[in-house]
Amino acid sequence: MRHCFLALLLVAAMGCSNNSDIPYQGYVEGEFVYVASQLAGRLDLLPVARGGYVHPGDHLFVLEHALEQQGVDRAEANLKRARDTVNDLRKGLRPEEIDQILARINQAQASVDLSRLEMDRRQRLLATGAVAKEDYDQARTTYLNAAGQLKDTQAQLATGKLGSRIDQILAAQAQVRASVADLDQARWYLDQKLQDSAVEGVVFDLLHYQGEWVQAGSPVVKLLPPANVKVRFFIPESDLGRVSLGQPVTVSCDGCPSPFAGTVSFIFPQAEYSPPVIYSQEYRQKLMFMVEARFDLQAARQLKPGQPVSVRLGSAQ
Secondary structure (H helix, E strand, O other): OHHHHHHHHHHHHHHHOOOOOOOEEEEEEEOOEEEEOOOOEEEEEOOOOOOOEEOOOOEEEEEOOHHHHHHHHHHHHHHHHHHHHHHHHHHOOOHHHHHHHHHHHHHHHHHHHHHHHHHHHHHHHHHHOOOOHHHHHHHHHHHHHHHHHHHHHHHHHHHHOOOOOHHHHHHHHHHHHHHHHHHHHHHHHHHHHEEEOOOOEEEEEEOOOOOOEEOOOOEEEEEEOHHHEEEEEEEEHHHHHHOOOOOEEEEEOOOOOOOEEEEEEEEEEEEOOOOOOOOOHHHHOOOEEEEEEEEOHHHHOOOOOOOEEEEEEOOOO
């Protein structure tokens, strides 16, 4: 209806004068940014106020987030544990455990030396017939057992100085990656409850208030970035050829200190009014086309959505 009313005003003005310099009528339009959370929750904090100005990174609102914070804490603890496991698998045994193995090696070496002396002594006695062969065999078996125990303990030392097997390390590294993904997901859920502004703009409206329950996807703050402010004006079908994309325009409004310079950013491809089936010259004059123009940020900050304006083609003289 607003489009129709403004267009009718233009038609009436054209009927009273044929001056080609008559300004086109239009109004200021804003493309709003609605900030919402993808999660539901109670609105605990709303630090912005209607009419305020925010920049990227400024806090807009906070929903209850105790559960999401616990999820982040748990994910961080799991990630630390997974990384510690990888580091532990790469290190091998601790120095104290290595010292214990070295002590067992010394004990095994002493047993080997003692059993070798006993075996050699019985071998000499066996040559003289002072001992039976069974006694020598027993002493030799004792020596061989001691030597085997020494080699086994030395192998434990070598293994203890190495890290774990590669497949164990790879499995632990995979657990680290899974823990990182869990932490990223937990932080995403927490960020949904702590909404910051992604754009610069005016806080045009607040759609919920502190203490209210906010449904998932329900906007809480309505922002209007200066870059999203534009002017829509209407031209008759006969003047359509005078307008082109990128063309400079001059906009004036009541109470504005001076006209604003802008450029045509979009021309609607369809007429605002469709005449009856039979076209005539009279009906052609009723055909109106909507045109959009945009401005630099400084000028856009001074324009208000819904504000009526007058638009002239070309730069201000």
